[in-house]
Amino acid sequence: MSKHRKILLSNKIPLILAPIVGAKTxxxxxxxxxxxxxxxxxxxxxxxxxxxxxxxxxxxxxDTLSLSAELDAxxxxxxxxxxxxxxxxxxxxxxxxxxxxxxxxxxxLSNSKFDAVEIEREKGVxxxxxxxxxxxxxxxxxxxxxxxxxxxxxAGRDTIGTKKNIRAFKRSDFLRYFRRQYGAHSIFVILSGSxxxxxxxxxxxxxxxxxxxxxxxxxxxxxxxxxxxxxxVNKKTDQINLALALRTVxxxxxxxxxxxxxxxxxxxxxxxxxxxxxxxxxGLAYYVKTTAxxxxxSGYLSTQAGVPKxxxxxxxxxxxxxxxxxxxxxxxxxxxxxxxxxxSGRLLMRxxxxxxxxxxxxxxxxxxxxxxxxxxxxxxxRSLKVSDIRQAARMIVKNNGLNLAIIGQISSSEKKNLQAxxxx
Numbered sequence: 001m002s003k004h005r006k007i008l009l010s011n012k013i014p015l016i017l018a019p020i021v022g023a024k025t026x027x028x029x030x031x032x033x034x035x036x037x038x039x040x041x042x043x044x045x046x047x048x049x050x051x052x053x054x055x056x057x058x059x060x061x062x063d064t065l066s067l068s069a070e071l072d073a074x075x076x077x078x079x080x081x082x083x084x085x086x087x088x089x090x091x092x093x094x095x096x097x098x099x100x101x102x103x104x105x106x107x108x109l110s111n112s113k114f115d116a117v118e119i120e121r122e123k124g125v126x127x128x129x130x131x132x133x134x135x136x137x138x139x140x141x142x143x144x145x146x147x148x149x150x151x152x153x154x155a156g157r158d159t160i161g162t163k164k165n166i167r168a169f170k171r172s173d174f175l176r177y178f179r180r181q182y183g184a185h186s187i188f189v190i191l192s193g194s195x196x197x198x199x200x201x202x203x204x205x206x207x208x209x210x211x212x213x214x215x216x217x218x219x220x221x222x223x224x225x226x227x228x229x230x231x232x233v234n235k236k237t238d239q240i241n242l243a244l245a246l247r248t249v250x251x252x253x254x255x256x257x258x259x260x261x262x263x264x265x266x267x268x269x270x271x272x273x274x275x276x277x278x279x280x281x282x283g284l285a286y287y288v289k290t291t292a293x294x295x296x297x298s299g300y301l302s303t304q305a306g307v308p309k310x311x312x313x314x315x316x317x318x319x320x321x322x323x324x325x326x327x328x329x330x331x332x333x334x335x336x337x338x339x340x341x342x343x344s345g346r347l348l349m350r351x352x353x354x355x356x357x358x359x360x361x362x363x364x365x366x367x368x369x370x371x372x373x374x375x376x377x378x379x380x381x382r383s384l385k386v387s388d389i390r391q392a393a394r395m396i397v398k399n400n401g402l403n404l405a406i407i408g409q410i411s412s413s414e415k416k417n418l419q420a421x422x423x424x
Contacts, residue, residue, distance in 0.1 A: 009208040011184040018192040026098040026193035029090040029358035034181040036159040037084045037218040045161015048082040056118040058111040086366040095194035099202045106206035137241040137407040145243040145405035148231035183213025188365040193354025221298040228402040228422040240408035245302035247401035251294040258392035263292040264339040327397035
């Protein structure tokens with residue numbers, strides 16, 4: 001597996017090098033420690049909108065076509081993404097073209113024009129993106145769940161923002177946010193794959209001159225819940241999409257890996273408990289999955305499923321019964337070994353690609369104090385025992401951490417029954 005080396009540029013921007021022996025591709029990823037959690041309510045959606053605007057042209061590459069044409073000419077892949085705690089921009093190319101990719105990324109992130117006409121035009125694009133997410137309940141139920149967990153706070157608001165905010169943003173809003181949140185205090189540069197000495201020098205030259213920004217930190221999540229919570233978005237759909245979550249721990253907690261394994265045992269594979277009980281034995285769902293989400297200051301474990309109308313309560317009761325069981329009975333050594341192999345195997349497959357290696361180190365750089373190589377994580381993973389899983393389960397399976405989010409048509413009587421059933 002790839003191992004990293006970190007260098008501080010002249011302005012203290014970390015440059016992380018993760019070479020892959022024999023790789024025929026290379027990836028440049030710029031991670032910025034900002035996202036929707038860093039926004040005030042009136043700024044909600046600005047991080048994501050700003051990400052779009054970096055592809056609209058610079059002084060050197062004056063419009064989207066000229067910029068995208070140069071990126072396409074590299075023959076690789078490029079994109080960007082915005083989350084609650086970071087924003088990323090990457091270019092993956094054939095070996096030998098990384099220097100050109102870095103020059104274009106540097107130009108985009110330091111010289112974008114944020115043209116007022118382009119901003120107005122892009123508002124329609126982003127509103128359609130918002131509509132797309134809201135019309136896809138499998139994706140949107142995660143947003144509804146986080147609004148249930150965190151309420152009307154930056155952590156609970158959708159990353160894409162609201163239509164009202166999107167329509168109201170002005171060029172001055174972008175400039176103010178960009179100058180505050182983008183700069184040497186918040187940028188990390190990651191190079192992975194086939195890296196030449198010239199690529200390292202190019203990254204140092206391009207990003208070493210980025211100015212030091214003031215950078216406003218996010219407001220930390222304060223988790224306080226006294227009883228189970230239920231949030232329903234009534235929408236005409238052919239099934240009920242649900243997410244049933246337990247509050248857990250933030251990134252870096254001693255129980256993080258145990259909770260990752262716990263999620264796999266519950267619903268992270270086709271041999272998992274909930275896949276068998278909810279799908280194979282009960283026939284209540286086509287898709288069912290359990291995942292563990294870890295942020296810098298909070299976390300949760302959730303099970304998502306699409307179930308028939310009128311059978312939501314039955315599905316919720318099955319999920320709750322598996323939550324109770326895993327907290328009251330030890331998992332078998334075979335289940336634990338299988339979960340370790342699932343996590344390890346997926347990690348190995350992911351890290352065969354230079355863009356996934358860059359993503360691995362980029363997310364760590366933003367969220368963690370210490371960068372771990374995959375081998376370190378593998379060693380910790382293999383050391384976990386049945387007792388560690390039991391301890392993690394008992395820590396989180398509690399009524400005051402229980403949250404249920406639903407998208408679909410739920411009657412008042414069904415809602416009442418669900419509220420009564422929602423207990424551990």
